[in-house]
Amino acid sequence: MFNKIKALIFQDKPEQQQEDGFIVPISGEIIDLSHVPDEAFSQRMMGDGFAIQPEDGEVFSPVDGVVTTVVPSKHAFSIKSNSGIEFLIHFGVDTVKLKGEGFDVYVQEGSAVKAGDLVLKVNLEQIKDKVPSVAVSVIFIELNGKRFSYKTGKAAAKEKGRCYYTI
Numbered sequence: 001m002f003n004k005i006k007a008l009i010f011q012d013k014p015e016q017q018q019e020d021g022f023i024v025p026i027s028g029e030i031i032d033l034s035h036v037p038d039e040a041f042s043q044r045m046m047g048d049g050f051a052i053q054p055e056d057g058e059v060f061s062p063v064d065g066v067v068t069t070v071v072p073s074k075h076a077f078s079i080k081s082n083s084g085i086e087f088l089i090h091f092g093v094d095t096v097k098l099k100g101e102g103f104d105v106y107v108q109e110g111s112a113v114k115a116g117d118l119v120l121k122v123n124l125e126q127i128k129d130k131v132p133s134v135a136v137s138v139i140f141i142e143l144n145g146k147r148f149s150y151k152t153g154k155a156a157a158k159e160k161g162r163c164y165y166t167i
Contacts, residue, residue, distance in 0.1 A: 021164050022062040022081070023115050025089055026136050027157040028054040030150060033137065038093040041137045046088065049139040050150045050163075054091075057122030059136065060157055061113040062087060071096070074103035077119060078141060086142040091122055093133040102126040116158045 075095035
């Protein structure tokens with residue numbers, strides 16, 4: 001009887017939106033993008049997203065997907081998820097000027113990655129005094145009409161349940 005009543009109540013309701021999560025790409029403090037000291041990111045000229053003040057230099061793929069770009073100076077890369085969402089992960093501000101010094105990349109363009117695969121390792125001690133900020137910007141290049149959300153505060157790399165996009 002209860003199932004019949006439940007079916008009648010919910011039959012005309014639109015399907016609930018589903019949320020699909022992705023993992024935190026680096027340990028640190030998740031902050032609003034407006035706190036990154038670079039107008040291109042803080043003003044969302046590159047796209048919307050969030051940032052992380054890193055505790056260490058290990059950056060992991062947030063999703064299963066394919067690496068679409070690795071910047072020659074190794075400070076940034078993009079990944080397109082298997083569901084079509086494309087992320088740009090940019091380590092620091094003005095890090096392009098370091099010309100790869102302190103950065104080790106473990107993938108190349110076209111590499112298939114799984115959520116949690118190590119993509120980039122940065123020697124924070126080597127670069128932190130050479131750039132205005134080491135904040136890692138996580139930018140959504142392509143959301144395919146989806147929205148995203150995140151929870152600020154301390155997070156561990158590979159942590160689930162902190163970042164979502166709504167399907």
